[in-house]
Amino acid sequence: MLRRIKGVRYLSSKYFPNEPTSPVVKTASVPGPKSKQINQELGQVYDNKATYFVTDYFNSYGNYISDADGNKLLDVFCQISSIPLGYNNPKLIEAAKSDEMIDAIVNRPALACFPSTNYAQILKDGLLAAAPPGMNKIWTSLCGSDANETAYKAAFMYQHSKIRGNKPFSEEELSSVMNNKAPGASEMTILSFEKGFHGRTFGSLSTTRSKAIHKLDIPAFDWPVAPFPKLQYPLEEFEQENRQEEQRCLNKLEEIIENAPKQIAALIVEPVQSEGGDNHASSEFFQGIRDITKKHNVLFIVDEVQTGVGASGKFWAHEHWNLTSPPDMVTFSKKFQAAGFYYSNPDLQPKDAYRQFNTWCGDPSKAILAKAIYQVIKQDGLVSKTANVGDYLYSGLQQLVNKSDKLKNLRGKNFGTFIAFDCVNADVRNKLLADCRLNGLNVGGCGESGVRLRPTLLFEQKHADLFLNILEKVL
Amino acid sequence: MSNQSVSAKYFPNEPQQPIVKTTSLNVSKQEIEALGKVFDSRSAYFAADYSKSIGNYIADVDGNLYLDVYAQIASIPLGYNNPALIETAKSDKMIRAIVDRPALGNFPGNDLKEICGEILKVAPKGQDKLWSGLSGADANELAFKAVFFWYQAQKRGYKTDFSREEVESVMHNQAPGSPELAILSFERAFHGRLFASGSTTCSKPIHKLDLPAFKWPKAEFPSYKYPLDENVEANKKEDERCLAIVEDLFKTWSIPIAGVLVEPIQSEGGDNHASGEFFQGLRDLTIKHGALLIMDEVQTGVGATGVMWAHERFNLQPPPDLVTFSKKFQSAGYFFHDPEIVPNFAYRQFNTWCGDPARMILAGSIGEQILKNDLVKVADRVGKYLYEKLEKLQSKYPKYLKDLRGKDRATFIAWSLESSEARNQFLNDMKKVGINIGGCAEDSVRLRPTLIFEENHADVLIEAIEKVLSKY
């Protein structure tokens, strides 16, 4: 099946007039010999065990990633879902060359102590303009893990402050905390879901439940975990079963909260569990979480580190749910390059200064980049374009999955390009990923046997066609 | 003394004096309030105008220009708007790094080895590898993870696979997969504010309250009597007392101690110094008890103590296992040398970005400038000059310059006042005469200037201190 669409104006051509029209693979293997050699040298100074291939960023362009051997691969993995507008996007280059950026690079401020005059404006024109509905405040950090951890800190301080009321810290709190003991050190917890992924520093890792290899040998807090629905596909055929499964999980969640030996300060969940296998749940399920958390005074944190910034066909994936009231905090990173969390309740800002604090408190250079990213997305209507391309891609994939005895569980209908499917087992999946690379397609896995698509927001129909053709060929 | 001023070379137009236009800071207050509506800005000193800041001077929005001896909490290495760093910021390499930020662990750029190589040119003695992170707290937590991986690998065998029980229990955050293991730190230490780094931080309750913490132990850090040369015997006893506590904790703490984490000079906690013997003692104890030693050089590193890395003075044998860095280096992470500190399997020391080449490139440039201009020596020279002047002031105003610390530690100098109020008053008054200066612990003042802070800047600082103190 050959797919070609005529007469379509491509935005990607506006940004990348010289983008390759198809992948170029010159070597008999990917990674090729040069990649292997450079990677081996790199290993002398830097842990390189997870390298796919060594990349030539100078020659990467648009939706194509170039490797050290000169291969150019259509990239639907995009630095683990973190390249929003293609490689070497001219608008981002413009931002990178701006005086504002140079200032932010060479004069990095300790933001909370010596905020720069333009930080408020940078936030307003970028990160805050993009804030999810109902949110108007932000705390900035540096990556997904610490975005979540700073949100957890806000949750713990909020809950304790609620209990304490207007009383000052007690003598006992002040002294016990210096020995890492209660009552000064909190015994409260954060609840997460089976297969959830929220990062790898110690607090966020305690809520990560995706794979053992992410967690082994690292001390963890004894925090509760609830089951996440395991939906059956195709959804249309299993409506009743899936509704029951979600209800089962909600019941279990409420039971866990009601019987928790220690107060649960907050619950964190991804709109789509990404690293854990692109596991979806329905809007009703998430509304159920909203209701239960409200009822039990548990803060509701939505982790949009991977789902956020347009790929789902909404700017924030949780907008798909139409919740009756917004989540309490929404965390972000990856495609926004900047990281942190949004909120609206002023009480989520601790009563005293220097509690939510560290040296840099974010990085204006990344906030400037986020601003440029947001402005391109808005100006070019990339969110709705992504929704359309996603629909096209999904229906193409549906045909492939229907035909193939190797693929199953296609997910992400009406969810932009945030699409995934499973292979019948991990070996088939791993071979598929390797074969795709050899055919000029850089694609990533997730979960045990999943394949996930995480292309840029400038991934268009012509790229979707190439993708489908290569996948079909490989299959 | 070299008569070639480095600051004049970088900043021919650097002002000679601070400019104090107004002490009411009206514009600053407005801006901070506006920012406060969307971003917690209650700890702001003033709103800074970085485009007007130059060299050792920071500008605020009210038109004031302060001599900056706080330098973004010890994190500006070469002055504001340093032309060499601007050149780096404009380079193609930097632009590429900003625009196409890689997931380094999966898709390293073909120049990553070179970028690491630049940083490693100024690595601590005995260290030849690095792992990169994003902040001081992150650097320390990455180091803890490396320590725990290593510790368990010692027991299990470096290449041995995990047991089924480990793989299952870890998904419930339970042992043996999530083992109970501890990092030992010290009273008054500061190592960051994420959950594990926060568990090792022990400077002030406000840094820790209401946050869950691991049940990790604290030993005592030596509290010396000053002046040092008059209290040699007592301070030696103090070292021994503290080391005995460490040894005792190794033997008695309910959780095995996998690593010891220590700052060469406890900075946030009050600029507390300890002797080379104390640190060698720690080194010996970690080896004896099968644990690793992490030196936290986040604040002390990169030249300000008159050596590139403060712990190099202790000449530890063997060198520390991990050395963490951030702040002045702009890039964060840890140095190490033992290949078995790299975990046995992929995806263990891992995250999306695994560092930030934009900041790593800047670190390389900072290192290059430091070497090229011998800035560690400059700091050493200026530090001596400054310390002598402070000693003189001390004899004149002993109440306001108690326990002067940092002799022979270049510009990494601190002293105490009689109370927290007196200290805060002093910091405030210094601002009014055009000096931006920071505190540490409850009652101390610390100097954390750039590496291009020279005699002329020291003179301005001394004059300002004298001006303030003469009115007390």
Ligand SMILES: Cc1ncc(COP(=O)(O)O)c(C=O)c1O
């Ligand atoms: C949903 C989610 N949260 C948090 C993280 C952690 O982000 P980082 O790797 O930047 O710490 C990730 C990374 O994959 C993620 O997918």
Ligand SMILES: Cc1ncc(COP(=O)(O)O)c(C=O)c1O
């Ligand atoms: C010695 C030391 N370690 C760690 C940190 C934490 O660094 P960051 O604020 O970048 O997380 C600091 C910050 O002051 C520090 O002084």
